[in-house]
Amino acid sequence: MVKKYDFLVIGSGIAGMSFALKVADKGKVAILCKTNMEEANTHFAQGGIASVTKPTDEFSHHIKDTLIAGDGICDEAVVKKVVEGAPEQIKQLLSWGVDFDKNEEGEFDLHKEGGHSDFRILHHKDNTGAEIQDSLIETVKKHPNIDIYDQHFAIEILTQHHLGEVVKHTTPNIECYGAYVLDIRTNHVITFLSKITMIATGGIGNIYQTTTNPSVATGDGIAMVYRAKGLVEDMEFVQFHPTALYNPNERPSFLITEAMRGYGGILRNKAGEAFMIKYDPRESLAPRDIVARAIDNELKISGEDHVYLDVTHKDANETKEEYPTIYQKCLSLGIDITKEYIPVAPAAHYLCGGIKVDLNARTTINRLYAAGECSRTGLHGANRLASNSLSEAIVYADAAAKDSLKILPTLSWNEAIPEWNDEGTSLNEEMVLITQSVKEVNQIMNSYVGIVRSNLRLKRAYDRLEIIFHETENLFQRSVVSKEICELRNIIYTAFLVITSAMKRKESRGLHYTIDYPKKNRHLNCYDIDGLLESVGKKS
Numbered sequence: 383m384v385k386k387y388d389f390l391v392i393g394s395g396i397a398g399m400s401f402a403l404k405v406a407d408k409g410k411v412a413i414l415c416k417t418n419m420e421e422a423n424t425h426f427a428q429g430g431i432a433s434v435t436k437p438t439d440e441f442s443h444h445i446k447d448t449l450i451a452g453d454g455i456c457d458e459a460v461v462k463k464v465v466e467g468a469p470e471q472i473k474q475l476l477s478w479g480v481d482f483d484k485n486e487e488g489e490f491d492l493h494k495e496g497g498h499s500d501f502r503i504l505h506h507k508d509n510t511g512a513e514i515q516d517s518l519i520e521t522v523k524k525h526p527n528i529d530i531y532d533q534h535f536a537i538e539i540l541t542q543h544h545l546g547e548v549v550k551h552t553t554p555n556i557e558c559y560g561a562y563v564l565d566i567r568t569n570h571v572i573t574f575l576s577k578i579t580m581i582a583t584g585g586i587g588n589i590y591q592t593t594t595n596p597s598v599a600t601g602d603g604i605a606m607v608y609r610a611k612g613l614v615e616d617m618e619f620v621q622f623h624p625t626a627l628y629n630p631n632e633r634p635s636f637l638i639t640e641a642m643r644g645y646g647g648i649l650r651n652k653a654g655e656a657f658m659i660k661y662d663p664r665e666s667l668a669p670r671d672i673v674a675r676a677i678d679n680e681l682k683i684s685g686e687d688h689v690y691l692d693v694t695h696k697d698a699n700e701t702k703e704e705y706p707t708i709y710q711k712c713l714s715l716g717i718d719i720t721k722e723y724i725p726v727a728p729a730a731h732y733l734c735g736g737i738k739v740d741l742n743a744r745t746t747i748n749r750l751y752a753a754g755e756c757s758r759t760g761l762h763g764a765n766r767l768a769s770n771s772l773s774e775a776i777v778y779a780d781a782a783a784k785d786s787l788k789i790l791p792t793l794s795w796n797e798a799i800p801e802w803n804d805e806g807t808s809l810n811e812e813m814v815l816i817t818q819s820v821k822e823v824n825q826i827m828n829s830y831v832g833i834v835r836s837n838l839r840l841k842r843a844y845d846r847l848e849i850i851f852h853e854t855e856n857l858f859q860r861s862v863v864s865k866e867i868c869e870l871r872n873i874i875y876t877a878f879l880v881i882t883s884a885m886k887r888k889e890s891r892g893l894h895y896t897i898d899y900p901k902k903n904r905h906l907n908c909y910d911i912d913g914l915l916e917s918v919g920k921k922s
Contacts, residue, residue: 384573386795387412387529389786390560392536392603393582395424397754397775399518400471401580403478404783406527409790412574413528414563416535416865419519421596424584424772429639430482430505431475431514432498432769433468435490439500441465448770451497451669452763453892454902455616460760463741464770467777472504475776479517482506494644495768497669503769508639508705514772533566535865536602539579539750540799541610551611558610558750559796566865571802577793578786581607581737581745581752582779586620587634589877590730590832591824594626594637600869601876603756607737608875613746615758616735617876618883619893621766622833623731624649624673627724628688629715635729636711638691640768643667645704648692650723651680657689671765671893674728678833681727690723728833732771734762734893735883743782749793751782764892804862815857816866819850823873831881835896840885847877 388409391398402411415421434444444465449456476482482504483491493503506513522528540559543549549556560576583603587595608614625643626635643649643666651657661676662668668676677689693701698720702709705719712719737745737752739759745752754775761774830843851874858867889899 383570384575384801385412386575387560388577388790390414390574390576390579391582392561392580393584393754393756394419394519394530395582395584395754395775396514396518396772397757397779398580398582399522400474400776401582401751401753401779401783402522402528403518403525404780405578405787406525408787409527409577411528412531412576413522414531414534414536414561414574416533416566416602417598418532419522419530420515421598424511424515424775429495429508429641429769430493430503430510431468431472431772432495432502432767433472433504433773434465434502435469435472435504436492436501439502443499444502447497447499448761448767449763451765451767452761453671453765455763455891457760457763459741463781464759464761464774464777467780468773471773471776471780474780475514475517478521480506480514481517482510493641494667495640496643496664496667496673497767498644503641503644505641508641508707511772531563534572535564535566535868536583536606537562537564537571537802537863537868539581539606539610539747540573540575540796541747543610544799545796549611551613553611555748556611556746557748557796559799561606562802564863564865564868569862569864571804571863573799573801575795575797575799577749577790577795579750580779580782580786581750581756582754582775583756585755586733586876586880587730589823589827589873589880591828592626592635592727593633593730594623594635595730596634600872601756602869602872603752604736604879605872605875607745607747607750607752608879610747612750613738614736614879615738616764616883617733617879618887619734619762619764620730620831620880621670621732621734621893622674622728624670624677624728625691625724625726626729626731627711628727629725630687637731638708638724638726639705640670642691642693642705642708645701646693646696648695649673649677649726650690650692652684652686652689669765670768671895674833675895677726677728688725688727691726692723693719694721694723696720730827732766734758734764734766739778741781742785743778744785749789751786753778753782764894802863813866815853816870819854820870820873822850823847823870823877827877827880831877831884833895835884835894837885837896837898840881843881844878844885847874847881850874851878
């Protein structure tokens with residue numbers, strides 16, 4: 383089966399849906415989501431969206447805060463673009479029905495989070511992402527030019543490779559013609575042909591055992607683009623949120639928003655000591671990489687599994703009003719946060735690298751754009767400043783929409799693409815091979831590629847993962863395609879990219895901290911990771 387669209391959007395978070403809404407008046411749009419529209423990283427964003435909106439704040443202050451958090455690797459032109467473009471996109475969100483909290487004077491009730499020098503976080507209680515996601519879903523469903531395909535999983539993006547050409551990372555003018563897509567309900571593969579494709583598949587949290595990400599965050603877009611020989615960068619910079627609710631029986635981990643520390647929450651160890659003063663003068667409001675490493679160190683010293691976040695000194699009614707979701711969640715576990723400390727521990731949360739894009743959200747593959755967490759714009763550098771991600775997603779979705787509409791009239795569908803061929807494959811009846819491999823990858827990444835790394839740990843992770851890689855590729859080649867085998871494959875590719883990127887960076891910077899190179903190298907700012915994975919690519 384073949385379907386034709388002007389725009390194919392893979393992913394249903396803020397980046398994908400806002401892009402779709404911005405182009406839908408000019409062409410027919412398909413949005414793919416592998417579960418349902420609600421299950422996206424955007425939905426789980428508690429804190430809010432960062433933007434200069436009050437007269438006393440300035441763009442220059444937000445830019446400076448972002449650059450400091452990024453630890454010398456941010457692209458300044460990108461930072462300027464996102465910071466200065468955010469207010470206009472906030473207006474766009476409001477026009478789509480998003481409701482941000484306001485104070486009694488009718489002004490935005492702004493939060494302050496770690497690394498920010500001012501109050502500039504717009505929010506909706508402590509479930510901002512859900513508010514944005516729900517509003518966009520409602521708006522998208524009303525647009526007559528947008529078709530939504532839930533339970534549809536993108537297997538591979540289509541390029542010249544599928545026409546029999548040999549495509550390498552050095553091949554010039556690679557083009558994207560759409561994607562092979564698995565209808566999960568029928569297990570049939572559909573060929574989606576598109577003039578423009580947008581990758582907005584979100585993060586990679588599920589390569590780790592402990593993550594705040596929903597189960598759909600398996601690095602699909604990044605893995606697909608890498609296999610299509612697109613450029614991927616800065617994968618070593620994985621942000622661990624310092625304060626995920628410690629509840630070993632729950633996956634994903636429930637997030638305790640950074641805004642709660644901006645609200646006045648204090649991090650304490652088992653002894654009740656406010657320990658952050660030992661690590662940074664900003665204490666509990668230090669950037670996330672510093673806080674996560676501080677907690678990691680405290681846990682290593684004490685042998686405990688978690689530390690605590692204390693808001694018991696705050697007004698109880700105000701806490702319930704400001705953080706109702708967190709209050710109710712903790713109460714369901716027998717913790718009254720107005721009277722008791724909240725047990726917290728770091729969890730894999732956000733990827734600062736990803737698919738390399740330019741200022742117009744173009745990838746290194748023609749006709750292919752990327753936005754949101756799967757993309758590497760250069761905004762975050764070595765460490766994301768809190769609540770900058772939603773701003774980045776919608777600013778870059780806007781840039782992609784404007785750029786793609788310019789070239790749309792010059793493009794056509796490539797109807798020479800063959801339909802999916804599963805000849806010679808058989809139904810895989812050993813699901814345990816897949817589920818066990820996912821667990822092994824998760825354990826490898828948590829044990830060896832976490833908050834603190836070393837050459838030895840990274841080498842061990844690489845060696846262990848290489849075995850699983852070959853087993854999985856063999857299984858993929860002979861099995862009827864399924865969501866489970868594709869996700870496992872994407873998890874492995876993405877984990878390889880994180881490991882090899884980390885091996886390449888011979889310094890500690892931002893989110894990448896290694897005991898073998900504890901100092902920063904001020905002359906090492908960018909690099910090419912393709913060569914490191916070339917051997918893995920050949921073996922596939």
